Amino acid sequence: MGRIRNLVISLLSLTASASGAMAADITQARSGADSKIVSMRRLTEVEYRNSIADIFGTEIEVRGAFEPAIRIGGLQAASTSVLSVTPVGFEAFTKLADSIAIQVTEEKYRTKLPCVPKSAKEPDDACTAQVLSHYGRMLYRRLLTENEIKSAVSLSQGLAEAQNDFYAGLRYGLASLLQAPDFVFRMETAVPAGNKQWALDSYSRAMRLSYLMWDSTPDAELLQAAEKGDLNTAAGLEKQVDRLMSSPRLEIGMRAFFNDSLELDNFDTVSKDGILYPKWSSGIAASAKEETLRTVIDLALHGNGDMRDLMTTRKTFINRNLAADYQLPFQFEGEWMPYEFRPDSGRSGVLTQASMLAMFSHPGRSSPTKRGVAVMEIFLCEPTPAPPANVDFSAVNDTSGPLKTVRERLMAHANNSTCSSCHNHSDPIGLSLEGFDTIGQRRTMENGQLIDLTATIKGKHFVGAAGLGQVLHDDPKYTACLARKIYAFSRGVNSEDVPASAFKTAHQAFADSGFRIRSLLKSMVEDKDYFSVPAPSPETTTSAAK
Amino acid sequence: MKIDRRFLLRGTYQGALAIMGLPFLDCFLDNKGKALAATGKPLPVRFNTFFYGCGLTSQLWIPKTGGKDWEITSQLKPLEAYRAKLNVFSGLRVPLDDNPNYQHWSGAAAAATGISPTKVKEFDSKTIDLQIADVISRGARFKSISASAAGDPKQSYSSLGGANAIPAEASPLALYTRLFGPGFQDPTKGDWQPDPRVLIQQSVLSAVADNRKRVMQNLGPVDRARMDQYFTSVREAELRLAAELQRPEIQANVTIPPAPAEMVCNNALPNLRKATPLMARLGALALATDQTRVFNLSISEPTSAIFIPGDPLGYHESTHQEPIDPVLGYQPRVAQYNVDAMELFAMLLKELEAVPEGDGTVLDHSLVFAFTDQSFAKIHAVDGLPIFVAGGASGRMKTGYHIASDNSPVSRVGLTIQKAMGMSLDIWGQGSMEIKQPYTDLLA
Numbered sequence: 001m002g003r004i005r006n007l008v009i010s011l012l013s014l015t016a017s018a019s020g021a022m023a024a025d026i027t028q029a030r031s032g033a034d035s036k037i038v039s040m041r042r043l044t045e046v047e048y049r050n051s052i053a054d055i056f057g058t059e060i061e062v063r064g065a066f067e068p069a070i071r072i073g074g075l076q077a078a079s080t081s082v083l084s085v086t087p088v089g090f091e092a093f094t095k096l097a098d099s100i101a102i103q104v105t106e107e108k109y110r111t112k113l114p115c116v117p118k119s120a121k122e123p124d125d126a127c128t129a130q131v132l133s134h135y136g137r138m139l140y141r142r143l144l145t146e147n148e149i150k151s152a153v154s155l156s157q158g159l160a161e162a163q164n165d166f167y168a169g170l171r172y173g174l175a176s177l178l179q180a181p182d183f184v185f186r187m188e189t190a191v192p193a194g195n196k197q198w199a200l201d202s203y204s205r206a207m208r209l210s211y212l213m214w215d216s217t218p219d220a221e222l223l224q225a226a227e228k229g230d231l232n233t234a235a236g237l238e239k240q241v242d243r244l245m246s247s248p249r250l251e252i253g254m255r256a257f258f259n260d261s262l263e264l265d266n267f268d269t270v271s272k273d274g275i276l277y278p279k280w281s282s283g284i285a286a287s288a289k290e291e292t293l294r295t296v297i298d299l300a301l302h303g304n305g306d307m308r309d310l311m312t313t314r315k316t317f318i319n320r321n322l323a324a325d326y327q328l329p330f331q332f333e334g335e336w337m338p339y340e341f342r343p344d345s346g347r348s349g350v351l352t353q354a355s356m357l358a359m360f361s362h363p364g365r366s367s368p369t370k371r372g373v374a375v376m377e378i379f380l381c382e383p384t385p386a387p388p389a390n391v392d393f394s395a396v397n398d399t400s401g402p403l404k405t406v407r408e409r410l411m412a413h414a415n416n417s418t419c420s421s422c423h424n425h426s427d428p429i430g431l432s433l434e435g436f437d438t439i440g441q442r443r444t445m446e447n448g449q450l451i452d453l454t455a456t457i458k459g460k461h462f463v464g465a466a467g468l469g470q471v472l473h474d475d476p477k478y479t480a481c482l483a484r485k486i487y488a489f490s491r492g493v494n495s496e497d498v499p500a501s502a503f504k505t506a507h508q509a510f511a512d513s514g515f516r517i518r519s520l521l522k523s524m525v526e527d528k529d530y531f532s533v534p535a536p537s538p539e540t541t542t543s544a545a546k
Numbered sequence: 547m548k549i550d551r552r553f554l555l556r557g558t559y560q561g562a563l564a565i566m567g568l569p570f571l572d573c574f575l576d577n578k579g580k581a582l583a584a585t586g587k588p589l590p591v592r593f594n595t596f597f598y599g600c601g602l603t604s605q606l607w608i609p610k611t612g613g614k615d616w617e618i619t620s621q622l623k624p625l626e627a628y629r630a631k632l633n634v635f636s637g638l639r640v641p642l643d644d645n646p647n648y649q650h651w652s653g654a655a656a657a658a659t660g661i662s663p664t665k666v667k668e669f670d671s672k673t674i675d676l677q678i679a680d681v682i683s684r685g686a687r688f689k690s691i692s693a694s695a696a697g698d699p700k701q702s703y704s705s706l707g708g709a710n711a712i713p714a715e716a717s718p719l720a721l722y723t724r725l726f727g728p729g730f731q732d733p734t735k736g737d738w739q740p741d742p743r744v745l746i747q748q749s750v751l752s753a754v755a756d757n758r759k760r761v762m763q764n765l766g767p768v769d770r771a772r773m774d775q776y777f778t779s780v781r782e783a784e785l786r787l788a789a790e791l792q793r794p795e796i797q798a799n800v801t802i803p804p805a806p807a808e809m810v811c812n813n814a815l816p817n818l819r820k821a822t823p824l825m826a827r828l829g830a831l832a833l834a835t836d837q838t839r840v841f842n843l844s845i846s847e848p849t850s851a852i853f854i855p856g857d858p859l860g861y862h863e864s865t866h867q868e869p870i871d872p873v874l875g876y877q878p879r880v881a882q883y884n885v886d887a888m889e890l891f892a893m894l895l896k897e898l899e900a901v902p903e904g905d906g907t908v909l910d911h912s913l914v915f916a917f918t919d920q921s922f923a924k925i926h927a928v929d930g931l932p933i934f935v936a937g938g939a940s941g942r943m944k945t946g947y948h949i950a951s952d953n954s955p956v957s958r959v960g961l962t963i964q965k966a967m968g969m970s971l972d973i974w975g976q977g978s979m980e981i982k983q984p985y986t987d988l989l990a
Binding site: 035036037038039040065067068070079082083084085086087088089090091094098147151152155158159172175176179180181182184185189269271273274275276362363364365386387438536 | 648649666667689692697698699700706708709710711712713720746747749750751753754756757760761764765766769771772773775776778779780782783786812813814851853855856857858859860863
């Protein structure tokens with residue numbers, strides 16, 4: 001009995017907090033008169049998985065397929081604000097919702113629920129409401145409205161009664177929340193911030209911070225801070241930002257960012273020619289992706305290092321698969337071993353990791369153009385326009401002719417003035433990486449000729465990957481591009497549309513710190529304009545009023 | 547008594563369902579099962595698309611003469627067995643008006659929508675398969691199904707418009723599970739029974755759909771359209787459940803096979819040769835058992851990454867980099883890849899033809915629209931796209947013709963298809979591709 005009384009009290013306190021400090025904000029946000037939804041981002045697969053694990057625990061299995069994303073301005077994150085949910089995507093969300101709800105209402109999980117029903121064989125609206133508001137708040141990243149709770153409770157009630165089973169009813173109420181638009185989309189709501197300015201409401205601030213830092217839904221403390229209005233004050237915001245950033249979970253957030261910005265998802269569909277490269281396997285592909293993420297995280301977070309070193313470091317992590325690919329001995333008991341390439345290895349940062357080299361190549365041949373174009377887009381934020389439609393590329397492929405190396409053949413092609421404007425940018429980069437084949441192995445010869453690794457960009461001469469790494473390391477465009485991408489990633493916008501002024505302060509702090517990523521992050525999210533949004537267009541307000 | 551989802555829903559909310567309980571639902575459904583005994587309705591006409599990247603080689607595929615008595619060409623050789631059930635279109639124009647020629651995109655988008663695209667990798671309208679599905683799919687379990695033989699869910703040329711492509715099932719096993727996994731009841735078996743759990747799922751979806759009005763508030767116009775799509779998808783899920791309560795009327799004598807094994811699906815030609823017929827077979831069975839009436843199969847992206855192991859470049863790179871053989875007058879390796887694509891197309895036709903139903907085969911009761919992105923990939927040419935339409939649409943489409951360079955826009959094929967599918971439209975396409983005149987000679 002005491003337990004039930006406690007539960008009732010906590011339920012009451014839940015309701016009480018709804019009418020507490022932030023209630024005005026919520027009511028305002030839901031009433032629609034003076035608020036608007038400024039961004040609606042479909043959860044990515046990883047965000048979904050992380051959110052479910054955080055809300056229900058890692059023992060809940062998430063089995064199913066997710067709709068693929070597309071890349072806009074170098075980031076999949078930008079497409080989450082553009083794409084909707086197709087029938088196939090919704091079907092997947094429905095199945096996931098049901099499977100999660102089944103697991104959460106199973107016998108072995110029930111002790112974790114915030115209340116016990118009066119009887120397991122009949123509806124108990126109070127308990128149902130308590131469970132659904134508890135999880136609903138975490139799923140929707142805000143308190144549920146009375147109507148939202150009522151509707152889910154009534155669904156549960158009807159179905160519990162029909163089946164004489166409290167938990168069967170609860171299951172469906174929960175499933176309805178798990179597939180609701182409020183969960184599968186992260187909806188950012190803005191409210192007037194005075195002076196004709198608009199800014200995100202506190203729940204939306206919590207959401208943006210949490211998905212950037214942890215790639216997951218706001219935790220209890222962050223939600224509480226949002227409810228109390230803490231995120232609207234500089235001191236309150238800083239407290240939460242520091243907390244999020246000092247957590248080891250920052251690693252999860254940064255992994256998501258680098259997986260996206262380094263385009264590592266492409267690796268899932270890379271195929272290599274099994275006859276020319278029998279060594280290649282899906283195991284190597286998965287390992288190569290992981291190698292790059294480990295390298296980045298080790299530098300950025302564990303070592304609190306200079307992000308420019310990502311272009312030059314010879315430090316990496318290898319496992320047995322990669323040792324085979326890199327032709328290195330592997331004498332290690334564990335799975336992953338830190339490794340430093342020798343100074344004469346020709347390796348330079350992520351530029352020469354198997355992931356980048358293999359992703360931007362043909363199935364059976366390296367491609368200086370693909371690699372050059374990728375480096376320009378990924379690290380310098382300089383996308384290459386599509387080539388003219390009617391171009392004769394035949395010279396590039398004629399290996400039986402007098403032009404033995406791909407360099408000679410590319411040069412012949414790039415002499416054409418229409419082509420040269422772009423190739424002169426991308427090819428030197430790619431040609432300096434020709435010391436590595438399509439699966440990332442070192443090589444010195446091509447068709448019996450020594451490969452020439454010299455290149456020139458904007459008057460700077462350099463040799464090989466190490467030379468390229470140094471050029472990028474010293475290029476202020478590289479660090480500006482990183483700042484631009486992380487800003488666009490967190491806001492879900494096209495990086496090409498972001499004005500440099502938007503991340504100017506953050507980039508300055510980044511530079512002042514010697515390019516430590518924590519300084520970049522902190523300065524970016526604490527910037528006075530980070531949560532501000534443009535004033536709504538008349539069209540939006542009209543529609544909201546409808 | 548007629549089943550009514552809204553009735554049940556109201557029941558749920560007022561607690562009426564609670565009094566009825568599940569046994570009542572069972573009996574309700576039993577009645578329904580009987581009420582829906584075979585009525586002898588004609589089979590629905592089905593629609594398929596087949597997408598292959600990088601086109602063909604004009605000297606090798608275009609038959610010399612038009613009309614009915616055309617001779618099979620070397621690149622169409624794989625399709626010879628289906629010649630009488632095939633229409634071949636050559637010389638179609640793809641006027642792009644003021645839009646750029648988006649390489650490996652404009653041609654495909656024009657064929658699929660009748661509109662010159664304004665953005666790369668986006669369609670300016672719903673694609674033809676979904677326009678047709680809107681009309682013919684009511685009552686089938688899935689409005690449409692898309693599959694990628696190369697194992698990439700993004701290789702789908704079925705789109706709701708913009709970048710919202712319908713994700714493709716990316717392996718035979720995934721396709722099988724979607725079609726014949728949980729939720730499927732085999733209509734070829736005598737013990738077909740509606741599953742009362744479907745009613746419960748319906749009330750859950752109704753609760754989700756009830757959010758609509760609230761959620762649509764406060765959204766800007768772009769997000770409102772996206773949210774509207776979300777609720778359209780909810781509605782489609784409701785229709786799927788409604789369809790699951792009815793025993794499909796089928797005339798095919800088929801057996802649903804056990805699930806295929808997991809397999810590697812990628813761009814390597816040997817793997818495509820294994821995955822394509824398996825997926826085509828599952829598609830044909832899905833049509834025959836009325837799980838769907840629209841099936842889309844792709845074998846590559848427009849920049850076809852298909853490769854024969856040992857060829858360091860693969861298909862797309864070869865189209866641009868292989869020199870034209872001065873004696874032959876074409877790119878020999880590319881020409882081989884072209885034929886490989888036609889062999890994969892023939893695999894789809896073979897499986898559709900292999901399923902007998904009613905007075906013919908699934909192919910006879912279908913249309914198959916095969917399209918591509920370029921007519922001459924080397925220079926990204928779009929005029930003269932190689933387009934094929936197979937199947938008789940239950941007698942509404944005459945077949946066996948080569949419609950030779952009559953200078954029509956590619957949209958004319960799309961309009962003709964929709965006419966044959968029984969759709970009431972008089973005009974299709976936009977700009978210079980707006981067309982009012984179908985190929986009336988092909989329509990029966």
